[in-house]
Amino acid sequence: FRVDTSGAGYGGLSVSVEGPGRAEVDCADCGDGVCLVSFTPSAPGSYSVSVQFAERHVPGSPWTVTVAGSVKDVGSNGLSGPELEAEGPGLRRGGVGIGNEFRVQARGAGALGVAVEGPSKAQIEFSDHRGDGWCAIAWTVPLPGLYAVSVTLDGRHAPGSPFQVPVGDWEANGGGSRRAELVANSVVAAAAAKVRVRGEGLHRARVGQRASFLVATADAPSGALAVTIDGPSKVQLNCREMVDGYEFSYTPTTPGHYLVGIRYGDECHVQ
Numbered sequence: 001f002r003v004d005t006s007g008a009g010y011g012g013l014s015v016s017v018e019g020p021g022r023a024e025v026d027c028a029d030c031g032d033g034v035c036l037v038s039f040t041p042s043a044p045g046s047y048s049v050s051v052q053f054a055e056r057h058v059p060g061s062p063w064t065v066t067v068a069g070s071v072k073d074v075g076s077n078g079l080s081g082p083e084l085e086a087e088g089p090g091l092r093r094g095g096v097g098i099g100n101e102f103r104v105q106a107r108g109a110g111a112l113g114v115a116v117e118g119p120s121k122a123q124i125e126f127s128d129h130r131g132d133g134w135c136a137i138a139w140t141v142p143l144p145g146l147y148a149v150s151v152t153l154d155g156r157h158a159p160g161s162p163f164q165v166p167v168g169d170w171e172a173n174g175g176g177s178r179r180a181e182l183v184a185n186s187v188v189a190a191a192a193a194k195v196r197v198r199g200e201g202l203h204r205a206r207v208g209q210r211a212s213f214l215v216a217t218a219d220a221p222s223g224a225l226a227v228t229i230d231g232p233s234k235v236q237l238n239c240r241e242m243v244d245g246y247e248f249s250y251t252p253t254t255p256g257h258y259l260v261g262i263r264y265g266d267e268c269h270v271q
Contacts, residue, residue, distance in 0.1 A: 005035070006033030010236060011234065014051075017047055018048045018050075020044070021042035024039065024040045025037065029238075031238060037051075041067045047064070049062060050063075084106050086161065090138065093168075094139075094165050094167040097141075099138030112153055113150070114126075115149070115152075118167070119144070119221045120142050123139065124139045125138045148165075195220045195245075195264045197216070205250075207254065208253070209251065217246070218245060226263040226264075227263075229250055230259045232255075233252060
């Protein structure tokens with residue numbers, strides 16, 4: 001569902017889902033004060049969905065949502081597993097010119113999809129289903145860099161997907177050597193080093209006035225971009241896509257020192 005805060009003024013947005021099972025909640029900023037919220041319940045039953053702005057419920061909140069379906073218990077804790085699981089070394093780091101392997105298991109019916117995006121085109125190979133219900137997948141790329149590996153079932157992502165995988169020149173199945181870790185870190189750092197930031201909003205701002213800055217990602221390989229602002233007051237961070245990257249804007253309501261954090265590749269801060 002969508003939450004539009006463009007005409008609500010200043011305040012923090014919070015979304016919670018409570019019910020008979022754990023629910024994973026994701027919120028994507030669409031820009032202009034609009035957020036796309038999705039949640040994945042782990043068990044059938046009645047769930048309470050609450051949406052609050054500035055610590056107050058929005059009209060209609062909380063909603064009661066009836067979740068249908070069946071549960072497949074995992075272990076003895078009574079929790080249901082996701083309908084699609086993906087695991088393996090090929091989702092953590094990879095090597096150039098070799099098969100980066102991982103495996104997937106689909107508990108529900110639907111079309112399995114695997115996509116790899118990054119500095120070069122990937123060759124993806126599927127093996128026959130094994131007797132334990134898992135399917136082996138290997139992907140090979142000719143160039144190093146940061147790649148995004150998506151695993152979906154009928155368009156729904158597996159937990160953790162898309163995976164951000166640094167690829168370097170090492171033996172991917174070499175047992176996780178210290179050299180491999182250093183190369184992986186250097187690949188992610190190199191990707192972050194290609195991101196450029198500029199704008200007055202990174203240095204100074206005035207209370208009640210819009211401040212902005214640009215994060216240019218056009219020269220960087222595919223990766224996850226995260227921007228945070230911490231300070232004496234909560235600020236709403238808006239994002240607008242530009243030709244060479246993204247423009248971020250915010251309006252502080254209290255004077256003081258604010259910390260703007262920009263990360264690329266989930267690990268490295270942009271200089």
